[in-house]
Amino acid sequence: xxxFIVRRVLAGIVLLAVISIVTFGLLFLDSANIxxxxxxxxxxxxxVAQKSAELGLDRPLAVQYxxxxxxxxxxxxxxxxxxxxxxxxxxxxxxxxxxSLVIGATLISAVLAIVLGVLAARRGxxxxxxxxxxxxxxxxxxxxxxxxxxxxxxxxxLHWFKATGYIPITDSFGGWLTSxxxxxxxxxxxxxxxxxxxxxxxxxxxxxxxxxxTLRARGLSSGSVxxxxxxxxxxxxxxAVLAVQFIGLLxxxxxxxxxxxxxxxxxxxxxxxTQGDIPVVMGVVIAFALIVLIVNLVIDLAQAALNPKVRxx
Amino acid sequence: xxAIEVPTAVPTPAMKTSLMRRLVRRPVSLASLIFLILxxxxxxxxxxxxxxxxxxxxxxxxxxxxxxAHPLGADSAGRDVLSRLLAAxxxxxxxxxxxxxxxxxxxxxxxxxxxxxxxxFDSVASWITSLVMALPGMVVLLAARTVLxxxxxxxxxxxxxxxxxxxxxLVYAAVTGVRGELYVDAARVxxxxxxxxxxxxxxxxxxxxIIIQSAIITGIAIAIxxxxxxxxxxxxxxxTWGGMLNDGFxxxxxxxxxxxxxxxxxALTAIALTLLANGMRDVLERTTVVRRRRRRAVTTATGSIAxxxxxxxxxxxxxxxxxxxxxxxxxxxxxxxPDDERTGALDAAPILTISDLRVGYQQTQGEDIExxxxxxxxxxxxxxxxxxxxxxxxxxxxxxxxxxxxxxxxQVTAGSIDFEGTQLADASERAYAGIRGxxxxxxxxxxxxxxxxxxxxxxxxxxPLRAHLGLSKxxxxxxxxxxxxxxxxxxxxxxxxxxxxxxxxxxxxxxxIAGAVSTDPDLIIADEPTTAxxxxxxxxxxxxxxxxxxxxxxxxxxxxxxxGVVADLCDRVTVMQQGLFIxxxxxxxxxxxxxxxxxxxxxxAILDEGxxxxxxxxxxxxxxxxxxxxx
Numbered sequence: 042x043x044x045f046i047v048r049r050v051l052a053g054i055v056l057l058a059v060i061s062i063v064t065f066g067l068l069f070l071d072s073a074n075i076x077x078x079x080x081x082x083x084x085x086x087x088x089v090a091q092k093s094a095e096l097g098l099d100r101p102l103a104v105q106y107x108x109x110x111x112x113x114x115x116x117x118x119x120x121x122x123x124x125x126x127x128x129x130x131x132x133x134x135x136x137x138x139x140x141s142l143v144i145g146a147t148l149i150s151a152v153l154a155i156v157l158g159v160l161a162a163r164r165g166x167x168x169x170x171x172x173x174x175x176x177x178x179x180x181x182x183x184x185x186x187x188x189x190x191x192x193x194x195x196x197x198x199l200h201w202f203k204a205t206g207y208i209p210i211t212d213s214f215g216g217w218l219t220s221x222x223x224x225x226x227x228x229x230x231x232x233x234x235x236x237x238x239x240x241x242x243x244x245x246x247x248x249x250x251x252x253x254x255t256l257r258a259r260g261l262s263s264g265s266v267x268x269x270x271x272x273x274x275x276x277x278x279x280x281a282v283l284a285v286q287f288i289g290l291l292x293x294x295x296x297x298x299x300x301x302x303x304x305x306x307x308x309x310x311x312x313x314x315t316q317g318d319i320p321v322v323m324g325v326v327i328a329f330a331l332i333v334l335i336v337n338l339v340i341d342l343a344q345a346a347l348n349p350k351v352r353x354x
Numbered sequence: 355x356x357a358i359e360v361p362t363a364v365p366t367p368a369m370k371t372s373l374m375r376r377l378v379r380r381p382v383s384l385a386s387l388i389f390l391i392l393x394x395x396x397x398x399x400x401x402x403x404x405x406x407x408x409x410x411x412x413x414x415x416x417x418x419x420x421x422x423a424h425p426l427g428a429d430s431a432g433r434d435v436l437s438r439l440l441a442a443x444x445x446x447x448x449x450x451x452x453x454x455x456x457x458x459x460x461x462x463x464x465x466x467x468x469x470x471x472x473x474x475f476d477s478v479a480s481w482i483t484s485l486v487m488a489l490p491g492m493v494v495l496l497a498a499r500t501v502l503x504x505x506x507x508x509x510x511x512x513x514x515x516x517x518x519x520x521x522x523x524l525v526y527a528a529v530t531g532v533r534g535e536l537y538v539d540a541a542r543v544x545x546x547x548x549x550x551x552x553x554x555x556x557x558x559x560x561x562x563x564i565i566i567q568s569a570i571i572t573g574i575a576i577a578i579x580x581x582x583x584x585x586x587x588x589x590x591x592x593x594t595w596g597g598m599l600n601d602g603f604x605x606x607x608x609x610x611x612x613x614x615x616x617x618x619x620x621a622l623t624a625i626a627l628t629l630l631a632n633g634m635r636d637v638l639e640r641t642t643v644v645r646r647r648r649r650r651a652v653t654t655a656t657g658s659i660a661x662x663x664x665x666x667x668x669x670x671x672x673x674x675x676x677x678x679x680x681x682x683x684x685x686x687x688x689x690x691x692p693d694d695e696r697t698g699a700l701d702a703a704p705i706l707t708i709s710d711l712r713v714g715y716q717q718t719q720g721e722d723i724e725x726x727x728x729x730x731x732x733x734x735x736x737x738x739x740x741x742x743x744x745x746x747x748x749x750x751x752x753x754x755x756x757x758x759x760x761x762x763x764x765q766v767t768a769g770s771i772d773f774e775g776t777q778l779a780d781a782s783e784r785a786y787a788g789i790r791g792x793x794x795x796x797x798x799x800x801x802x803x804x805x806x807x808x809x810x811x812x813x814x815x816x817x818p819l820r821a822h823l824g825l826s827k828x829x830x831x832x833x834x835x836x837x838x839x840x841x842x843x844x845x846x847x848x849x850x851x852x853x854x855x856x857x858x859x860x861x862x863x864x865x866x867i868a869g870a871v872s873t874d875p876d877l878i879i880a881d882e883p884t885t886a887x888x889x890x891x892x893x894x895x896x897x898x899x900x901x902x903x904x905x906x907x908x909x910x911x912x913x914x915x916x917x918g919v920v921a922d923l924c925d926r927v928t929v930m931q932q933g934l935f936i937x938x939x940x941x942x943x944x945x946x947x948x949x950x951x952x953x954x955x956x957x958x959a960i961l962d963e964g965x966x967x968x969x970x971x972x973x974x975x976x977x978x979x980x981x982x983x984x985x
Contacts, residue, residue, distance in 0.1 A: 056484070056485060056488055059485060060485065060488065060489065064497060067497075067498070067501060068497065068500065068501055070501070071501060177625075177628055177629060177632055178625060180628060181573060181621075181624040181625040181627070181628035181629070182621050182624060182625065183577035183580065183581060183620065183621075183624065185580075185581050185584060186599075186617050186620060186621055189599070189603060189606075189613060189617065190617070192606070193606060193610060193613070197606065197607065197610075249761075249762075250803065251798060251800060251803040251804045252803065252804050252805055252806045252807075253806075254759050254798070254804075255796065255798050255804040255805075255866070256806065256814075257759055257790070257791075258757055258759060258790060258791060258795075258796035258798075259790075259791040259796070259817075259818040259869060260786075260787075260788075260789075260790045260791020260792050260818060260821065260822055260873075261791065261817065261818060261821060262783075262821075263783065265817075265821075270806050270808070270809070273808045273809075274806065274807070274808050285487075288487070288488075288489075288490050289490065291490040291492075291493070292490030292491055292492030292493060293492070295490070295492045295493065295496070295585075296492065296581045296584065296585060299584075299585055300603070310493060310496050311496065311585055311587065313500070314496045314497070314499050314500050314587060315586075315587065317500055318500075319500060322496070322497050322500050325493065325497075326489070326493060326494075326497050329489060329490060329493045330488060330489055333488050333489065333490070334488065337488075347808065348807075348808060349807070349808060349810075349853045350807065350853075350855060353853070353856075
C-alpha cells in the first residue's frame with residue numbers, strides 16, 4: 042500500500058516536472074520579442090534590450106528555466122510583469138474562491154449522480170428514461186450557457202441571488218453561500234449528467250453479477266445488497282469519471298468565474314492571458330497541474346480503498 | 355477549410371446506409387440529423403443569404419429591438435443580428451472542424467501504431483496521453499493564447515491536440531482487442547501487409563465508434579470555442595457565436611434578447627450532436643449486445659437458460675429449440691416410478707411441493723417465451739433429489755423460481771411452490787423474508803463469480819449470520835471460522851481474511867457451501883455445485899456435500915447434468931427435457947430400468963459399456979417410445 046502511494050507520488054512529480062518544462066519552453070520560446078510586446082511596437086531597440094535584461098530574458102532558456110525552478114521549489118513563482126505582485130501571493134488569494142466552486146460542485150455532483158444513477162438503474166421504465174434524457178441534455182449544454190441563464194433568471198429577474206461578487210466564507214457563511222450557489226449549480230449540471238450515466242451503467246452491470254444473486258439467496262435485503270455490495274463494485278468506474286469531470290470543472294470554473302465576476306484563479310488567468318503576463322500564466326498552469334495531480338492521487342487512494350485488487354497488487 | 359470537408363470523417367456508403375437506415379427510424383435521431391444538416395447548409399450558404407453585411411455597423415440601430423427589416427434586432431454596434439448569426443455559423447463550424455480533424459488524425463494514427471505494434475511507442479504515447487489529460491483544456495488554451503495571440507484557428511488546432519486522447523484510447527482499445535483475433539493472424543500468415551490488415555480488419559471495427567466520438571467532440575469543440583470567445587479572448591474581427599454571446603452578455607440589462615440567439619444556436623447544435631451520437635450508439639449497441647450475449651450463452655452452456663433466452667429474444671432468429679418445445683403437445687404425465695425400499699424409508703412429509711409450475715420471460719416485443727411448461731415435484735424432508743437434464747432444459751430456471759431469483763424479465767406464470775405451508779410462487783420479497791438464506795440455502799455453480807470481489811470472505815460469511823441469527827460480530831466470526839474448518843479449509847483464519855480472488859476455485863466452492871449451510875437450512879438448492887471444478891476437487895466437494903447433508907438432515911435439490919453425481923448422492927431423481935419433467939423416481943430404479951428413451955440416452959452417455967450413442971432423441975419421438983414402452 043505504501044509502495045502504491047510512493048509510486049503514484051513519484052509519477053506525479055515527474056509529470057509536474059515535464060509540464061513545467063514544456064509550458065516554460067512554449068511561453069518563453071519567443072523571448073526575444075517578449076519585451077517588445079510589453080513595451081509596444083514603437084519602443085526603441087535600446088529600451089527593448091534594457092527591458093529584456095531587466096526581466097532576465099537575454100539569458101539562455103535553460104538558465105532561465107533553472108532559475109525559475111529553483112525559486113519555485115522554495116515557493117517563489119516570480120513577480121507579475123504588470124503590477125509587480127508576487128505570483129504566489131496572487132495565486133493563494135484566489136485559490137480559495139476557485140476551490141470553493143470546484144470542490145462544492147464535485148461533492149454535489151457525486152451525491153446527486155449516485156442518487157440519480159441508482160434510481161435509474163433500479164427502477165428502470167420511465168424513471169430511467171427521464172434520468173437518461175436529463176443527462177443527455179445536461180451533458181450537451183455548455184456550463185457557461187447555463188451560468189448565463191441562471192444569472193438572467195435568478196439574479197436579474199427574480200433577484201434571489203446577487204449577480205456578481207464574492208463574499209469569503211470567513212466573513213459570512215450565509216453571504217458566501219449566496220455568492221457561490223449559482224456558480225456551483227452552473228458547474229455541477231454537466232458533471233452530474235456524466236457521472237450519473239456512469240453510475241447507472243455500472244450499477245446495472247454490477248446487479249447482473251452472479252455474486253449479487255448469491256448474496257440475495259443468502260437472504261440479505263435488496264437495499265443492503267445494492268448500497269453495500271453493488272455500489273462498492275460500481276464505485277470504481279464512477280470515481281474514474283468523477284476524476285475526469287473534476288479536471289473539466291477546473292476549466293469550466295475559468296469561464297463561470299468571469300460570468301459571476303468572482304475573483305478566482307480563472308479571472309487571474311484571463312487577465313494575465315490578455316496582458317501577456319507570462320510569470321502569472323506560468324504560475325497558474327503549475328497551480329492547476331498541482332491541483333489535478335493531488336486530486337488524482339486522492340481518487341487513486343479512494344479506488345484502492347474501494348477495490349482490494351488495486352490495493353493488493 | 356470550409357464545412358464542406360466534413361466527409362473526411364464519414365465512412366464508406368455501405369456501412370453508412372445500414373447505420374443510417376436504422377438511425378432515421380428513431381424520431382429523435384432523425385430530428386437531430388435534420389437540424390444538423392440545416393446548420394451545415396447555413397454554414398455553407400449563410401454568408402450569401404444574409405440580408406445585410408454582418409460587419410456593417412449603424413449608429414441608428416444600436417441595440418435595436420426586432421423589426422421587419424431586422425427580425426432579430428441589432429447588436430451593441432448596430433449590426434444586424436440575423437446576418438451575423440448566419441455568417442457566424444460558418445466560422446464556428448469550420449473552427450470546430452479544425453479541432454475534430456486534428457484530433458482525429460493524431461489520435462487515430464497514434465492509436466493504430468501504439469495498439470498494433472506496441473513496444474516503446476505504446477508506452478510513450480500512453481504517457482503523453484496522461485500528460486495531456488492532466489491539465490484542464492481551457493487553461494492550456496489560455497496559456498497558448500498568451501504566446502500565439504487571438505487566432506481561433508490556432509486555438510482550435512491546439513484544442514484538437516488536447517482532444518486526440520479521446521480517439522487514441524478508442525482506437526487503441528479496439529486494436530489491442532482485434533489484433534489477437536484469429537482472423538488477423540490468418541491475414542498476417544497469408545502475407546497481407548500490415549497496412550492492408552489495418553485498413554481492412556481494424557479500421558472497419560473502429561469506424562462506427564469514431565463517428566460517434568466525432569459527434570460528441572464536435573459539440574465539445576463548439577462549446578470550448580464559444581467559451582473562449584465569450585471570455586473576449588477570440589478574434590473579435592470575425593462574427594462567431596461565442597463573440598455574439600459576449601456582446602449579448604455585456605448588454606444583458608439593456609437588451610437581454612441579444613444573448614438568446616447565439617445561445618440557442620450553441621445549445622441546440624450541441625444537443626443535436628449529443629442526441630445523434632447517443633442514437634448511433636444505441637443502434638450499434640443493439641447489434642453488439644446480441645453478439646456478446648450469444649457468446650455468453652455458449653460459455654454458460656452448462657445450465658443457465660436465461661442467457662440463451664435473452665440472446666434469442668434479441669436476435670430474433672434461431673429460436674428453434676424453444677419454439678419447438680413451445681409448440682409441442684403437452685406430453686401426458688411424467689412417468690413416476692413407485693418408491694423402492696430405500697426411498698420408502700424416508701420421512702414421507704414433503705418440505706417442498708412444486709405443482710404445475712410454469713416460468714416465462716417477458717419480451718419487449720411479441721409473446722412471452724415460456725421455458726418451464728408446467729412441472730410438478732415433491733421433495734421430502736431429508737431427501738436428496740436430483741434434477742437432471744441437458745443444458746437449456748430448464749432445470750436452473752426451476753431452481754431459481756423456487757428461490758425467487760429469476761433473472762430480470764422472468765417470472766412464475768402459473769402453478770404453485772409450497773415450502774412448508776408458505777406459497778413462494780411469484781411471491782413478494784416479504785414472503786421470502788426468513789426463508790431465503792435462512793431456511794433455504796443456495797449453492798451456486800461457478801465459485802469465483804459468486805463471491806463479491808470487494809469484500810473479504812469472512813465478511814461475506816458473517817453478514818448473513820448476523821442478519822438471520824442476530825449474532826454479535828464476535829459470535830458470528832467464531833461460527834464462520836468453525837464452518838470454514840468444517841468444510842475442510844486448512845487454515846480457516848487465513849481464508850477468513852482473504853479476498854475471493856486470493857483463493858482457489860475449490861476453496862471458494864467450500865466457502866460457498868459453508869455459507870449455504872451456515873444458518874442450518876432445511877433445504878439446500880445446489881445448482882451444478884461441481885461442474886466448474888477440477889475432477890479431483892469434484893469428488894472431494896461431493897463427499898463434503900454428502901457428509902453435511904447426513905449430518906444436518908437437510909433436504910437437497912441437486913441440479914446437475916451428470917448421472918454420476920446423481921448416482922453418488924441422490925435418493926430420488928427427476929429427468930427434465932425441454933422444460934418438462936419426463937421421468938421421476940428412486941435413483942436405483944431409474945438407473946437400472948429407465949422407462950423413457952431420453953433417460954436411456956442420458957444414461958448411455960455416461961456408461962462406459964453402454965451401446966454407442968444414437969442420434970439425440972427429442973421429446974416428441976421419446977414420448978412415442980415411452981408410450982410404446984409402457985403399453
